Amino acid sequence: MSGTYDDSLGLEVSSDSFWEVGNYKRTVKRIEDGHRLCSDLMNCIHERARIEKAYAQQLTEWAKRWKQLVEKGPQYGTVEKAWHAFMLEAEKVSELHLDVKGSLMNEDFEKIKNWQKEAFHKQMMGGFKETKEAEDGFRKAQKPWAKKLKEVEASKKAYHAACKEEKLAVSREANSKADPTLNPEQLKKLQDKVDKSKQDVLKTKEKYEKSLKELDNATPQYMENMEQVFEQCQQFEEKRLRFFREVLLEVQKHLDLSTTGSYTNIYQELEQNIKGADAVEDLRWFRANHGPGMSMNWPQFEEWSADLNRTLSRREKKKAADGVTLTGINQTGEQHNKNSSNLSVPCNTVQAVQSSYNPFEDEEDTGSTVSEKEDNKIKNVSSSERNQSYPTEWSDEETSNPFSSNDVQGETNPFDEEEASPTMEVRVRALYDYEGQEHDELSFKIGEELTKIEDEDEQGWCKGRLDSGQVGLYPANYVEPIQ
Secondary structure: OOOOOOOOOOOOOOOOOOOOOOOOHHHHHHHHHHHHHHHHHHHHHHHHHHHHHHHHHHHHHHHHHHHHHHHHOOOOHHHHHHHHHHHHHHHHHHHHHHHHHHHHHHHHHHHHHHHHHHHOOEOOOOOEHHHHHHHHHHHHHHHHHHHHHHHHHHHHHHHHHHHHHHHHHHHHHHHHHOOOOOOHHHHHHHHHHHHHHHHHHHHHHHHHHHHHHHHHHHHHHHHHHHHHHHHHHHHHHHHHHHHHHHHHHHHHHHHOHHHOHHHHHHHHHHHHHHHOOOHHHHHHHHHHHHOOOOOOOOOOOOOOOHHHOOOOOHHHHHHHOOOEEEOOOOOOHHHOOOOOOOEEEOOOOOOHHHHHOOOOOOOOOOOOOHHHHHHHHHHOOOHHHHOOOOOOOOOOOOOOOOOOOEOOOOOEOOOOOOOOOOOOOEEEEEOOOEOOOOOOEOOEOOOOEEEEEEOOOOOOEEEEEOOOOOEEEEEHHHEEEOO
């Protein structure tokens, strides 16, 4: 309820005035409105708390999703770290908003609820004790004055009726004098009626003036009593208004995260992480790990060897980069009399198998044989790994065959073709554009949908099928499942 307060109360009288009989009910209704406003404020805070909770959950889900996408994506180095800082910021801000939700519900909401319960007392028959007390106080203060006001209204009505009757009688008498048909007796009756009506006017006027004077005499006491009850209602309302102001200030403090030290630290930390991104450092790292800075086993002359005359598929070449153990290699020619030894090619050597793969050769070119690749690996093995002799004769036995199903540890041969494990077909959507680099790879655009028919392998590749029916490989981190 809104309105304009005016100190010049009583200068302009209207039927809507507080002093009119029964108009105190608006003041009484304000007490009930105070109880409803407490409930409205609690609902308002409760809804805001739910918004804070939902926002915190959305921040956490967003941070989790994009943390995985960035980790699996092509970004690297210090810029990747700066990107991850946004997800860390979201997680910390999410915690702060959960704290805000807790403060709103556990402190502000409960405070209003308890104050409402203490300030308003419900009655068995309905309504509030405070409302009934105000109603009874106003009715008691107004009753004597209302009774006299009723007498004034009655006497005023009687006086006005007498005046009307007098006017009518005078008019009839005046008309009768011009009427020759009326006898003297009739004229006398009309004259008597005029005299009687004038006496009635005087009597009713006197009574009206008397009742009005009595009402005027009772008015000061009436106003004093009404003011007293009204002031009690004002004091009650003042408590509610001051309480609301106090609660709203506390809500403001809970919502204002800028005054929280940890909130400021979050964005100072985020700024430092972003400024820590160094393009030169990232380019240097990429050059050393994926560019001209990488080591290379340059092609050298290699003798042909029958037992190694087998090409490697792309997957085998990638697996070989992790390191393999070659057992029972029998040498011919000048090395025929050397003792056999197990040649172990660890991962930290100069990527013998991977470097032997020439990216400019066609994958189906059978000219690149295993024997040539293995000779390159042998040349890079240190002399300390060659202190054992080779067998004197070449043998087709499984124990000396480097392509046998079991090596010295009893594990499967890393050169064997990997069997595809059965998997359920899953619909996925492309997160980025991808252009197939080889003939058995798929190409697709961002947003395009396809079907995954084999799960991700150790190198991060999945097998899928486009809607056109083409089947091939694609990077696992370039798609996401369709929910």
